[in-house]
Amino acid sequence: MAKKRLSMRKIKDILRxxxxxxxxxxxxxxxxxxxxxxxxDYLNRAEQAGLGWPVSDELDERDLARLLFPSQPTTGQRRFxxxxxxxxxxxxxxxxxxxxxxxxxxxxxxPDNGYSYAQYCHRYLxxxxxxxxxxxxxxxxGEKLFVDYCGPTMPVVNPDTGEIRHAxxxxxxxxxxxxTFACASWSQNQEDWLDAHVQAFEFLGGVPEIVVPDxxxxxxxxxxxxxxxxxPAYQQLAQHYQITVVPARPYKPxxxxxxxxxxxRTLKERCLLIIVCAVRDIIAW
Numbered sequence: 001m002a003k004k005r006l007s008m009r010k011i012k013d014i015l016r017x018x019x020x021x022x023x024x025x026x027x028x029x030x031x032x033x034x035x036x037x038x039x040x041d042y043l044n045r046a047e048q049a050g051l052g053w054p055v056s057d058e059l060d061e062r063d064l065a066r067l068l069f070p071s072q073p074t075t076g077q078r079r080f081x082x083x084x085x086x087x088x089x090x091x092x093x094x095x096x097x098x099x100x101x102x103x104x105x106x107x108x109x110x111p112d113n114g115y116s117y118a119q120y121c122h123r124y125l126x127x128x129x130x131x132x133x134x135x136x137x138x139x140x141x142g143e144k145l146f147v148d149y150c151g152p153t154m155p156v157v158n159p160d161t162g163e164i165r166h167a168x169x170x171x172x173x174x175x176x177x178x179x180t181f182a183c184a185s186w187s188q189n190q191e192d193w194l195d196a197h198v199q200a201f202e203f204l205g206g207v208p209e210i211v212v213p214d215x216x217x218x219x220x221x222x223x224x225x226x227x228x229x230x231x232p233a234y235q236q237l238a239q240h241y242q243i244t245v246v247p248a249r250p251y252k253p254x255x256x257x258x259x260x261x262x263x264x265r266t267l268k269e270r271c272l273l274i275i276v277c278a279v280r281d282i283i284a285w
Contacts, residue, residue: 006034006042008064012055014042019053042068081110083120085127099124139175145208147172147197149188149216170196174208193218194237207241212248220247 006014013032017023025043029036046052049067062079088102103120115123153166167184170193174180181203185192193216201207213219215228222229228247230238238245 005065005069006038010034011042011046011064011068014039015046015051015053015055018043045069079113080115081113083115083123085124088124089128089131137175141176142174142206142208144175144210144212145172145200145204146175146212147200148214154184168192170200172196172200172204174204175212179204188216188218190218190231190233194233197237201241207243210244210246211238212246215247219245223247 010032014028017028017031018025023031025039026036029039032039045068049070051064051067055064083102083106088099091097091102092099099121100117103117106120107114114120148171150169150171153168156165156167157163158165165186167186168188170183170185172181181200183196183199185196197211213234215223217231219231219234220228221231230245230247234245
């Protein structure tokens with residue numbers, strides 16, 4: 001019985017582990033859970049075909065098979081038509097459009113050489129992952145303090161009257177350590193905003209070099225990508241503590257991912273004790 005050929009991905013792994021990682025034949029066989037003889041066979045074929053590492057992206061599975069097995073016909077292999085993922089991505093933004101619907105249209109167009117639904121989704125996610133490029137942020141200890149109010153509020157019930165008021169939750173997060181401070185206030189006005197900063201600095205036992213707020217009105221009078229107009233009272237607070245205020249860029253949520261994550265953790269992941277104590281403080285007002 002003819003030996004089943006390895007997938008293109010596994011062939012590339014063999015070449016990569018041999019030429020880039022420098023593993024022995026036996027080491028490659030153990031790493032990929034394939035036979036030692038299979039590794040030797042494919043590397044010999046690759047050497048005869050002049051195939052090294054990295055493998056050209058222009059080579060598909062059919063071309064690779066033709067290089068490694070020149071004496072064997074490849075006409076029996078199916079060749080699939082690649083979906084138009086950029087167009088599909090735009091279509092998915094429309095209301096009511098799903099990947100299932102797009103795949104059905106794709107298979108109607110290519111009934112004999114189209115991918116299955118599982119492969120369609122898998123390849124779409126691979127394509128999508130190549131489109132979303134992000135730069136990793138590196139935070140130095142003590143450099144940045146991210147501050148913001150959580151979106152969700154906490155209801156506070158007056159035990160005497162039953163009146164329910166909603167407390168705003170201020171969260172301050174150190175960029176490097178994610179060391180978190182939280183306090184509650186009745187509003188997000190300027191007085192409460194500045195007082196929350198003072199409490200955060202007292203809790204931390206010091207001040208950071210830079211404070212990074214979101215673009216709420218208590219912090220920024222007029223947003224701008226490069227020259228935001230800082231609220232005068234907030235600027236005076238910064239001068240008093242000798243810190244720099246650098247608001248996050250508007251419409252750039254990845255600039256501000258740390259405090260938003262910690263807001264949810266503070267409310268949702270067993271940090272409620274901090275907030276309950278903070279709510280008690282404002283009740284005492």
